[in-house]
Amino acid sequence: MRKVLLTLAICLVAAYAKGQVDTVSQKLEEIIIQENRLQIPFSKQNRNISVVTKPQLETTPARSLQEALSFVPGVDVRQRGVTGVQADIGIRGGSFNQTLMLLNGIKLTDPQTGHHMMNIPVPMINIDRVEVLKGPGARIFGQNAYAGAVNVITELSDQRSMRFQGYAGDFGMQGLSFTGSLPVGSYKQNLSLSRDKSNGHWYNSDYRVNNLFYEGGLDINDSHSLRGMIAYTDRTFGANGFYTSAFPDQWESIQTSLGALSHTYSKANFLLNTRGYWRKNEDEYRLRRNEPEFYQNVHTSNTYALEINGSLESSWGETGFGVELREENLESNNLGERSRTLGGIFLEQFIPIGKRLDFRAGIYSNYFDDWGWKHFPGMEAGYQLSDALRIYSSLGKSFRIPTYTDLYYIGPTNIGNEKLLPEEAQNFEVGAKWLKGGFFAEAVYFIRKTDNLIEWTRPDADTPWQPQNFNQVNFDGIELAFTYRRNNYSAPIAFKEAMFSYNYINANLIEQAGIETRYALTALKNQLLGGVLLGIGKKFEWNTKMRYIERMGQDPYFLLDMRTDYNRAGKIGFFAEASNITNTDYIEAGTVQMPGRWFRAGVMLNLE
Numbered sequence: 284m285r286k287v288l289l290t291l292a293i294c295l296v297a298a299y300a301k302g303q304v305d306t307v308s309q310k311l312e313e314i315i316i317q318e319n320r321l322q323i324p325f326s327k328q329n330r331n332i333s334v335v336t337k338p339q340l341e342t343t344p345a346r347s348l349q350e351a352l353s354f355v356p357g358v359d360v361r362q363r364g365v366t367g368v369q370a371d372i373g374i375r376g377g378s379f380n381q382t383l384m385l386l387n388g389i390k391l392t393d394p395q396t397g398h399h400m401m402n403i404p405v406p407m408i409n410i411d412r413v414e415v416l417k418g419p420g421a422r423i424f425g426q427n428a429y430a431g432a433v434n435v436i437t438e439l440s441d442q443r444s445m446r447f448q449g450y451a452g453d454f455g456m457q458g459l460s461f462t463g464s465l466p467v468g469s470y471k472q473n474l475s476l477s478r479d480k481s482n483g484h485w486y487n488s489d490y491r492v493n494n495l496f497y498e499g500g501l502d503i504n505d506s507h508s509l510r511g512m513i514a515y516t517d518r519t520f521g522a523n524g525f526y527t528s529a530f531p532d533q534w535e536s537i538q539t540s541l542g543a544l545s546h547t548y549s550k551a552n553f554l555l556n557t558r559g560y561w562r563k564n565e566d567e568y569r570l571r572r573n574e575p576e577f578y579q580n581v582h583t584s585n586t587y588a589l590e591i592n593g594s595l596e597s598s599w600g601e602t603g604f605g606v607e608l609r610e611e612n613l614e615s616n617n618l619g620e621r622s623r624t625l626g627g628i629f630l631e632q633f634i635p636i637g638k639r640l641d642f643r644a645g646i647y648s649n650y651f652d653d654w655g656w657k658h659f660p661g662m663e664a665g666y667q668l669s670d671a672l673r674i675y676s677s678l679g680k681s682f683r684i685p686t687y688t689d690l691y692y693i694g695p696t697n698i699g700n701e702k703l704l705p706e707e708a709q710n711f712e713v714g715a716k717w718l719k720g721g722f723f724a725e726a727v728y729f730i731r732k733t734d735n736l737i738e739w740t741r742p743d744a745d746t747p748w749q750p751q752n753f754n755q756v757n758f759d760g761i762e763l764a765f766t767y768r769r770n771n772y773s774a775p776i777a778f779k780e781a782m783f784s785y786n787y788i789n790a791n792l793i794e795q796a797g798i799e800t801r802y803a804l805t806a807l808k809n810q811l812l813g814g815v816l817l818g819i820g821k822k823f824e825w826n827t828k829m830r831y832i833e834r835m836g837q838d839p840y841f842l843l844d845m846r847t848d849y850n851r852a853g854k855i856g857f858f859a860e861a862s863n864i865t866n867t868d869y870i871e872a873g874t875v876q877m878p879g880r881w882f883r884a885g886v887m888l889n890l891e
Contacts, residue, residue, distance in 0.1 A: 316414055317436055318423050319388045319556070319592045320603030321633055321643075326718050329643065329663035329675035331727045331762065333357070335413040339780075342816055342826045344846035344860040346450070346458065346479070346883065348407055348435065354814065354828055356764045356784035357417050357431075359807040361872035363525045365454065365862075365881070366479060368490040368518060369535075370401050371872055374417050375729060376758045376788040376806035377430025380737070381683055381706070383420060385434040387512070389543055389560050392427050394611040395584050395618070396688040399564055402539040403435060404514035405496045406477035408448055408460045411438040417762075418729060419681035419710040422647045422661035425607060425627050429683040429708060430731065439471035439500045439510075440464045445890040452860075452883025455482030472499040483521060484878035487532055487572065490520035506550050514541040521572065524874040527696045534572035538565045552596035562586045570695070578695070582615040592629070603645065605629035618691045618699075626650045639667040651684060654705060671719035682707045685737060689750050697739070698747045706752075708733045721768045731758040739801035748801055758806075760788035772818055779824065780816035785809075790835065809833040824848040832869075840869040856887040 314325045314334055325334060333355050345351040349367025353360035359373040371379030380397035383390060386405065393399040413435055420428025445463040450456075460477035475496040483489040493516065500510040515538070522533035545558030563585050570578035592605035606628050613621040631645025644662035651657075661679030668674060685703040692699040714727035735752040764784040772779065788807050811831035818824055826846045833839035843864040850856040859882070866879040 314412070317388060317434060319590070320423075320594050320605055320629065321601055321631065322594070323633070326673070326716075327641070327665070329641070329665035330677055331357075331417040331712060331714055331725065331729075333415040333417070333764075335415070337411050340407065340410060340413070341851060342824055342846060342848060344826060344828060344844040344862060346407075346456075346860075348403055348410065348413070349401055351407070352413070352415070352433070353830065354812055355415050356810070356812060357762050357786050357807075358415060358433075359810070359834075362877070363522070363872050363875045364488050364490070364520070365456070365481065365484055365878060366490075366492075367401065368492060368520050369398065369522075369525065371398065372401060372433060373807065374415070374431030374433075375731065375760060376790055378806075380686060380689075381427075381429035381431075383424055383428035383432040385424065385432060386514075386541070387437060387543075388434065389512075389541075389558075390424065390427070390588070390609075391541075391562065392586065392611075393562075393564055393584060394586065394613055394621075394623070394687055395564065395566065395582050395615070396686050399537060399539070399566065402516055402518065402537060402564070404494055404516035404539055404541055405435060405437060406460045406462065406475045406494045408446060408477065409437055409462045409473065409475035409496060410435055412436050417727075418677065418712055418731075419659075419661060419679035419708065421649075421659040421681040422629070422631065422645050422679055425629075425647060426625070426649055427683050429681045429706065437473070437496075437498060439473055439498060441466050441471055447888040448885060450858075450883050450885025453881040454484045454878070456480070456883055458885070469502045470499065471501075473497070484881070485523065485876060487521035487523035487534070488875075490518070492519075493517040506548055508547045508549075510545045510547070512541070512543045515539070522568075524876070526873060528874040529696065530570045532570070532572045534569045536567045539563070553593070554595075555591070555593040557589075557591050559587075559589045561588075580615065580617045580694075582613065582618065584611065584613045586611050600632060600634040603629065603631040603633070613687055615687070617693060618687045621687050621691070624652050641665050649682075651705075654684070657682060657705075657707075672715065672717050674713075674715045676713040677711070679710045680707065681710060683737075685750070689737060694747070696747050698749045700750050703737060703750060704735045704752050706733060706735050706737050721770075723764075723766045723768075725762070725764045727762040729758075729760055729762075733758070740798050741801075742798060744799075757791045758788060760786060762786045775820060777818045778815065779818045780814070782812070782814045784812045786811075805834050805836055807832070808835045809839065822850045822853070824851060840867050841865060842867055842869070851887065852889070854889055854891070856889070857885070858887065859884040 315322050340351055343351050347367035349370035352358050357375055362370040372382045374382050384400045416432045420432040424432050447461050449459045458479040462475040464473050477494045479492045481490055495515045497513045502508045517538050519536040522535045523531045540563040543560035548555045566582040568580040569575050588609040590607045595602045608626050610624050627649045629647050633643045635641045642664050646660040648658045659680040663677040665675040683706045689703055690699045690701050709732045712729040716725040733756045736756045737750050739748040739750045741748045766782045768780045814828040816826045828844045830842045844862045846860045848858045861882050863880050869877050
């Protein structure tokens with residue numbers, strides 16, 4: 284793998300000619316949220332959405348997307364070790380299976396288990412921004428966008444550029460990444476490579492992660508364009524405490540491949556996008572690292588999908604429509620040979636009423652060959668009280684089908700349940716956002732009423748976990764967020780960004796006598812986030828991030844992280860990061876003891 288990465292990098296370097304690094308930053312209110320049909324600016328959205336921009340990704344003390352997402356309000360990141368070698372993402376108290384991950388709008392759903400959702404085959408250096416939709420996303424993205432969705436966005440540039448980054452740190456940590464843009468005429472292309480490794484922060488926690496991402500796009504004429512993508516990630520790691528504390532020598536190796544091709548037709552007020560994609564995930568899991576014959580699971584899943592999405596502007600507003608067809612196959616020595624097919628139909632309408640009021644409503648109808656047709660309507664309304672202040676509200680239904688692990692797994696510590704029904708939820712939220720210049724503030728209240736919640740339970744520690752449906756569980760909560768951003772400043776020391784947020788989530792699931800639950804009663808309860816990015820002179824940046832986390836039924840903890848950058852946007856830059864400066868003793872997922880205070884530092888090279 285190392286030779287492949289090196290060869291590809293050398294090829295692109297050889298073809299490289301003088302260009303320019305694209306460092307243009309967008310104002311938050313101008314960002315168009317990348318849904319699959321209707322394209323609405325951030326400032327006009329009637330939903331609670333967080334956008335993590337490229338400069339924020341670059342200055343956050345994080346070595347992975349998973350770590351960067353831990354600073355997003357309302358998002359619960361549970362890492363099993365450092366740099367997100369495996370991590371679960373929850374939104375608004377939802378579990379990792381209730382969050383949909385997307386890459387440029389392509390669903391990364393894994394039919395085997397939601398634990399593989401964050402196997403994003405894109406080096407962090409190549410991510411343009413991340414959009415986090417909180418609340419039901421079924422009407423927009425389809426099933427599994429149950430409590431929210433995370434869309435990772437990459438961009439093709441028409442300017443030539445190259446960027447290298449290398450770092451090293453505690454636990455024998457090393458990393459190297461490269462991204463390069465080489466447009467040829469009207470054809471744009473981007474290649475990104477990365478390799479990260481570590482000896483591990485405790486026994487049997489070493490890892491190796493390789494990523495390869497290639498994207499190309501061709502503007503055929505003013506109406507037709509093509510875009511293609513090929514990506515691969517290889518993750519091999521010691522898994523001590525990942526799934527059970529009974530076997531400290533657990534080990535896992537996962538390879539995820541992704542290919543996609545899309546065509547866009549745009550004419551006047553009409554847009555039509557057709558795309559097909561394929562995702563393959565190979566997972567080898569051992570209870571004893573060096574003894575596969577003791578207990579070994581080998582799973583291979585393939586997902587094939589075709590989507591057609593479009594929009595039409597008229598005197599009535601904007602109409603969005605779409606259809607999807609997806610087949611999910613699995614070959615497994617534990618879960619058996621499985622296959623299922625789903626189809627979906629999208630229809631929605633955006634209607635402006637005067638200059639200040641707008642309304643959006645739609646429905647997603649889904650067919651699964653195991654459960655038949657189900658329908659998921661939703662609606663949103665917003666009113667612009669002033670140029671800066673907007674109030675909004677939304678209603679929607681969402682659902683999630685059980686994974687094959689939920690249904691069929693057989694192991695020493697977990698047993699599936701073939702009688703499980705899909706989860707469904709009714710969602711409501713009301714909020715207000717204020718956006719003016721570099722200031723942004725938002726307040727939101729939400730309710731999620733869940734039917735047939737899938738939760739893993741057991742009567743005692745000697746009995747394997749098994750999932751069951753709970754009849755009804757209600758979640759409600761509030762989110763308060765404030766952000767200030769400033770790009771231009773002249774003072775020797777100036778605030779470039781400041782953020783503060785508070786989230787409270789309440790769940791009414793009452794644990795039955797003699798029954799222990801695994802996920803629902805450990806959901807995020809209180810989350811307090813803060814951060815300050817200082818500009819010191821023209822070249823220094825100093826970012827301080829803090830987190831106070833309390834999950835239901837668990838002790839709270841406080842974390843403090845920092846990063847400093849020198850000449851980040853210049854030809855040669857340097858950075859240093861420190862995590863858990865307070866040396867806090869804490870666990871995020873499984874029984875994995877997270878590390879105390881740890882450091883890393885690196886260099887960046889931007890070629891023009």
